[in-house]
Amino acid sequence: MTPFSKTVKWLWIAAPLVLGSLVVSGCDDAFDFDWILQVDTAVVYSLSRPEYLDRASAYDFGPGGGPRVVEVPAATPVRWDLAFAEEDGDFVALPAGLFQGFDIDPGVQEITGGVSFDALDLAPRDGYVTSESFPLREGGLYVVKSRRDFRRCNHYAKFEVLRLDPIGIIEFQSVENPLCNDRELIPEDQQD
Secondary structure, three states, X not given: OOHHXXXXXXXXXXXXXXXXXXXXXXXXXXXXXXXXXXXEEEEEEOOOOHHXXXXXXXXXXXXXXXXXXXXXXXXXXXXXXXXXXXEOOEEEEEEHHHOOOOOOOOEXXXXXXXXXXXXXXXXXXXXXXXXXXXXXXXXXXXXEEOOOOOOOOOOEEEEEEEEEEOOOEEEEEEEEOOOOOOOXXXXXXXXX
16 A cells, blocks of 8 residues: 555545544534524415415424425325315315325314414424314414424424415415424423
């Protein structure tokens, strides 16, 4: 082995160790991840209306999610948690698990009792509707448990319906927690 190849071999071994120690020494906990509260506003269109077929009618509440166009709800792969539609003139949320053939469990539930969107800091552990349509109301506050991802993680989010337009448009604001299986809806450092 030449001196040059010995040096290259040593660099391949040492470089990851040096870089790893720099990363770890740069923060208190290498696995500690602080997420930043970001309120998003979305507009989605009723899946029940043919005129909106090419518009977003579903929403992905996982990290990096957002509005999704869903032309055929039972199509795979599923990259959304709730679709929005109308039944008997009322707006509803349709969990992706409602459609046959999906082995996923996104769910939704309404939060009652006078808590505000800003004050809601923890998603319930259970009680999510996963396999039937769920009624929506203007001003309603809801919590979503996202579908499981490839790591077997669920993500939790909250949303508040701002507007239910009779022409089939739903507007809401939401906050999604990007951490795996963490039910907090406000970052720990921002809680009262």
